[in-house]
Amino acid sequence: MDGxxxxxxxxxxxxxxxxxxxxxxxxERGVQLEVLIFEPRDFSRPGPGGCNRCAGILSSRLLRGLDxxxxxxxxxxxxxxxxxxxxxxxxxxxxxxxxxxxRRIVSxxxxxxxxxxxxxxxxxxxxxxxxxxxxxxxxxxxxxxxxVEWADRPVVLTAHEHYDADLVVLxxxxxxxxxxxxxxxxxxxxTESMAxxxxxxxxxxxxxxxxxxxRKPPGLTFGALIAKxxxxxxxxxxxxxxxxxxxxxxELQGLDSALxxxxxxxxxxxxxxxxxxxxxxxxxxxxxxGDAAVTRLYKDGIGSAFYTAQSAMQAAVQQGVSQRAFQDAxxxxxxxxxxxxxxxxxxxxxxSRVLGSPTLLRAWTGxxxxxxxxxxxxxVHHRILWGxxxxxxxxxxxxxxxxxxxxxxxxxxxxWNAR
Ligand SMILES: Cc1cc2nc3c(=O)[nH]c(=O)nc-3n(C[C@H](O)[C@H](O)[C@H](O)COP(=O)(O)OP(=O)(O)OC[C@H]3O[C@@H](n4cnc5c(N)ncnc54)[C@H](O)[C@@H]3O)c2cc1C
Numbered sequence: 244m245d246g247x248x249x250x251x252x253x254x255x256x257x258x259x260x261x262x263x264x265x266x267x268x269x270x271e272r273g274v275q276l277e278v279l280i281f282e283p284r285d286f287s288r289p290g291p292g293g294c295n296r297c298a299g300i301l302s303s304r305l306l307r308g309l310d311x312x313x314x315x316x317x318x319x320x321x322x323x324x325x326x327x328x329x330x331x332x333x334x335x336x337x338x339x340x341x342x343x344x345x346r347r348i349v350s351x352x353x354x355x356x357x358x359x360x361x362x363x364x365x366x367x368x369x370x371x372x373x374x375x376x377x378x379x380x381x382x383x384x385x386x387x388x389x390x391v392e393w394a395d396r397p398v399v400l401t402a403h404e405h406y407d408a409d410l411v412v413l414x415x416x417x418x419x420x421x422x423x424x425x426x427x428x429x430x431x432x433x434t435e436s437m438a439x440x441x442x443x444x445x446x447x448x449x450x451x452x453x454x455x456x457x458r459k460p461p462g463l464t465f466g467a468l469i470a471k472x473x474x475x476x477x478x479x480x481x482x483x484x485x486x487x488x489x490x491x492x493x494e495l496q497g498l499d500s501a502l503x504x505x506x507x508x509x510x511x512x513x514x515x516x517x518x519x520x521x522x523x524x525x526x527x528x529x530x531x532x533g534d535a536a537v538t539r540l541y542k543d544g545i546g547s548a549f550y551t552a553q554s555a556m557q558a559a560v561q562q563g564v565s566q567r568a569f570q571d572a573x574x575x576x577x578x579x580x581x582x583x584x585x586x587x588x589x590x591x592x593x594x595s596r597v598l599g600s601p602t603l604l605r606a607w608t609g610x611x612x613x614x615x616x617x618x619x620x621x622x623v624h625h626r627i628l629w630g631x632x633x634x635x636x637x638x639x640x641x642x643x644x645x646x647x648x649x650x651x652x653x654x655x656x657x658x659w660n661a662r
Contacts, residue, residue, distance in 0.1 A: 244409070250412070260553070265278060266376075277382075342625065346629070411530075417517045438513050442509060456468075517537075518541075554572075554576035610624050
């Protein structure tokens with residue numbers, strides 16, 4: 244690859260991580276590369292225009308990844324250290340504490356914070372990553388890629404320039420149309436819609452907690468309120484969500500008074516989240532990473548962006564940029580993520596059965612309560628839910644834990660006590 248030009252389309256986490264991994268691997272091998280990142284957004288801007296719309300929870304898996312690249316997240320980018328999830332069910336609250344200090348999670352803003360700012364501007368996570376990629380030798384081209392054509396090799400076209408590329412890395416996520424010409428055969432992932440909003444965090448609302456809600460309004464898979472310094476992000480996943488769903492959610496969950504009767508929306512959006520892998524995500528001289536390729540179901544998308552980018556760039560540097568190289572050295576990683584999501588899907592299905600059955604729900608609530616008084620190592624159901632909410636354990640591990648004797652025994656005791 245010595246002397247090669249790599250064009251990375253998209254400067255969100257996947258694009259910046261691809262550049263950082265690539266430049267590190269190239270340096271280790273004494274290889275010179277020209278790495279261009281095409282990204283039209285200014286991530287320091289407040290509001291949706293500067294933001295890759297997301298709940299902004301960074302998993303411990305991702306934080307370990309940042310460490311491995313020698314990146315330390317600046318203090319001002321961390322909006323909250325999150326120590327607990329509070330699960331709200333029919334007026335009851337079950338608190339799940341972080342199972343161990345090594346499993347740290349934090350919240351960040353992807354862009355410059357809510358559109359309507361109160362006080363000091365917010366420091367952006369995506370801005371930090373892109374700046375790091377540039378500090379390590381990448382060049383940021385502040386432009387949208389309109390088209391990527393094939394003419395013996397990929398050619399990247401912006402409104403005013405064209406760039407011949409030895410490798411194109413597609414890191415455009417799932418919230419805009421991928422600019423590859425049909426000749427590449429790329430078919431993007433299937434998506435579901437989410438609704439997001441930002442409000443002020445009332446002084447009485449915990450500053451280190453994520454609160455999760457289910458069932459209401461109809462069609463909601465889950466809703467989360469994430470503490471972010473002086474703000475709270477509201478993030479809803481489900482079927483047929485619109486911006487109005489957020490106010491329905493607040494009303495139907497009875498949150499009006501706790502949130503300061505009719506909280507003012509400071510920002511809002513309805514982004515898409517990837518729920519299935521892309522169909523053809525690599526070929527000769529091109530590869531997709533992050534959401535544009537495959538991501539973990541509902542969780543830790545930024546962590547997935549880190550690890551898909553790492554695997555794809557290792558393949559490129561160690562095996563070359565042919566379709567065969569990506570098939571041999573990258574596809575297995577993506578298949579592994581997609582297979583793990585099948586376990587995730589089963590876990591979420593079981594969870595929705597529990598929510599739909601008063602008996603199971605009573606047993607589960609009883610189990611969570613009795614586990615709370617046991618040592619951390621014995622709280623099986625707490626560990627399962629923490630893993631499902633944060634994405635910091637594989638779904639496969641959590642699934643086998645859930646159907647194992649420890650978990651079923653604990654549930655049976657919970658059911659017995661709750662009769
Ligand atoms: C509501 C919601 C909540 C979420 N919450 C979390 C969470 O708490 N934690 C977590 O880890 N993940 C979360 N995710 C998932 C996470 O947002 C994604 O997995 C992650 O952003 C993927 O990174 P990416 O770089 O692949 O894509 P993106 O972040 O979408 O970045 C793509 C970039 O490509 C640029 N781009 C697009 N088209 C072009 C073009 N033609 N030319 C140049 N640039 C282009 C865009 O401007 C953008 O900057 C959430 C997702 C949603 C929708």
